[in-house]
Amino acid sequence: MELKLTRPIIIFDVESTGLNITKDRIIELSYIKVFPDGHEQEHTYRFNPDMPIPEQAIAVHHITDDDVRDCPRFKDVAPELAALFSGCDIAGFNSNHFDIPILAQEMANANVEFNIKDCRFVDVQTIYHKKEKRDLAAACKFYCGVEMENHHSAAADTRTTLNVLKAQLDRYPDLENDIDFLSRYSSYSRNVDLAGRVVLNEEGKPTINFGKYKGQLLDEVLEKDFGYAGWVLSSDFAEDTKRVFREAKQRVDEKRRMDVKIEGLKEKFNAK
Secondary structure, eight states, X not given: OOOOOSSOXXXXXXXXXXXXXXXXXXXXXEEEXXXXXXXXXXXXXXXXXXXXXXXXXHHHXXXXXXXXXXXXXXXXXXXXHHHHHTTOEEEESSIIIIXXXXXXXXHHHTTOOOOOTTOOEEEHHHHHHHHTOOOHHHHIIIIISSOOSSTTOHHHHHHHHHHHHHHHHHHOTTSOSOHHHHHXXXXXXXXXXXXXXXXXXXXXXXXXXXXXXTTSBHHHHHHHOTHHHHHHHHSSOOHHHHHHHHHHHHHHHHHHHHHHHHHHHHXXXXXX
C-alpha cells in the first residue's frame, strides 16, 4: 500500500560514533523523501566526525575512520539538510528516540536553525513493537517475506524501513493510511522535547519526566526551584531539552515580574 500524503515525508536513518546524543556524532545519513504524488528522492551522506570512531561502533555499521576521512563535516552540509527537511513529516525506525534527537543536536552544534515543531513523527519501530515486538531485520522478514541484506547500512535500513511501513499498512486494516494517525500511533508519549525529558500530562501541561522532580509540572518546579533550570542548562542535556527549559524559565520569570508589578499596583492603590 502506498502512503497517502498531504505533504512530503522523509524516511531517514543515521549511523553514528555512538549512542550519546550530546557527545557522539553522525557519520552517515540516508534518506528517502516521498512526495504526495508518489515520486521519491533519495541520497546518502557521509561525514567526518572530527573524532575517532570507536571499535564497538565500527563493529555495528562497518564505517571506519578511513572511510570518512575525506568526507565533509556535518556543519558544512547542515544548511542543506535543514532545507531538505523543512515542511516535511519525518519517519524512521526508532527515530523518535535516537535519529531525530541526534540530528537536532547536530544542527544545534552547527548553529543551524532546525524547526521541526510542526512536523509529525512516524516511528515505524513503535508501530512494529506494538504489533509484533521485534527488530528491523525480523520486521523485514515478517512483513516483506525476505531476509534483510546489509543490516546496519544506513541506506539499507532506510529502504527497509519504508518497505516495512508500506507492508504494515497492507497487513493491519486498523492502521489508517494517514500521517496524523501514524504519528499519534507510533508515539508512546507526548514529548515536549525530542528526548522525552519533558512530556505533556493528561491535561496537556509540560511535566518533567526524569530525576527528582519526575511527574511534577515543569513551571511549578521552576517556581519553587528556579535554579533547577540553570542546572539543566549547564549540564549535559540535548540542546532541544535545554530549549524547553529556557522557554519555561522565561515564562516563570515573566510571571514573577508580573506578580511584582501587580503587588506594586495594589500597594499604590491601598496607599490612596
